[in-house]
Amino acid sequence: MDLGIDFPVYHTAYDTYEWMAKRGDPTFQRHVAAAGIWGLLALRLADDLVLPFNYTSYANELQGYVDVLSNLLSGSISLYPLFSSVQALHSVAKDVQTEARDLKEQETERELQALRMRGLNDRLMLAERGFLDADGLQGRRWFKHLVYGPHGDYRSKLGFFPGVADAMMSAESRGAKERGNEEGNALIQHEIWRASRAIQRAANALRGDVFSQ
Known part of the structure; x- marks a missing residue:
């Protein structure tokens, strides 16, 4: 998924909650949006007669x-x-x-x-x-x-x-x-x-x- 913007921090598997709350996504709006997208994808997979x-x-x-x-x-x-x-x-x-x-x-x-x-x-x-x-x-x-x-x-x-x-x-x-x-x-x-x-x-x-x- 392309958000249309570049993120200045190099990806890592060790991000902490504190770092995320202060710098990565302070409002956690991106987390909510990502969860919503995954939820819609799950519904699509569950409801379609043929897997999309x-x-x-x-x-x-x-x-x-x-x-x-x-x-x-x-x-x-x-x-x-x-x-x-x-x-x-x-x-x-x-x-x-x-x-x-x-x-x-x-x-x-x-x-x-x-x-x-x-x-x-x-x-x-x-x-x-x-x-x-x-x-x-x-x-x-x-x-x-x-x-x-x-x-x-x-x-x-x-x-x-x-x-x-x-x-x-x-x-x-x-x-x-x-x-x-x-x-x-x-x-x-x-x-x-x-x-x-x-x-x-x-x-x-x-x-x-x-x-x-």
């Missing part, structure tokens, strides 16, 4: 992230796995979007329609789980999401693909990119493959294929 998950938009965002990486990484590192998996997700997401629209407009037996909606909702829900990896991030196994998550190095400005971001910072700290260090590039490539497999799992789940964690 737009994986087409998700795929477009992922493509943007891959484009950013293509400008940051050397040509010796292949982004084809990410391009391929994002394309697969985008393709199946368009089909699911059409399926959801048609299902809402169909005049079929209520019981049959309910079963089809249940199946579609299950796929929409399971697709997000596809982005999780049982092994988690390198050195921080408790973080399982391979698309979004906190980066391990505060200097990293990438807000996506945390495993790739960590590998890039690790390589940079050793001067790997400048020297064309094979070990550093191999680590980055490994994380790219992990992220691409996660995206492919999401695409498979959205299609209705079974995936394993």
Whole structure:
């Protein structure tokens, strides 16, 4: 969510109530607004017949992230796995979007329609789980999401693909990119493959294929 303004304080997980009451949000109006937004989202999720998950938009965002990486990484590192998996997700997401629209407009037996909606909702829900990896991030196994998550190095400005971001910072700290260090590039490539497999799992789940964690 973009509030349209920049916040001068660098984010932290250690803000105290005293700091928030005096500096961060003295009136707590932003907290109330954020709680209201989350409440509306919860109602939307609970009331819609079909979960309002737009994986087409998700795929477009992922493509943007891959484009950013293509400008940051050397040509010796292949982004084809990410391009391929994002394309697969985008393709199946368009089909699911059409399926959801048609299902809402169909005049079929209520019981049959309910079963089809249940199946579609299950796929929409399971697709997000596809982005999780049982092994988690390198050195921080408790973080399982391979698309979004906190980066391990505060200097990293990438807000996506945390495993790739960590590998890039690790390589940079050793001067790997400048020297064309094979070990550093191999680590980055490994994380790219992990992220691409996660995206492919999401695409498979959205299609209705079974995936394993």
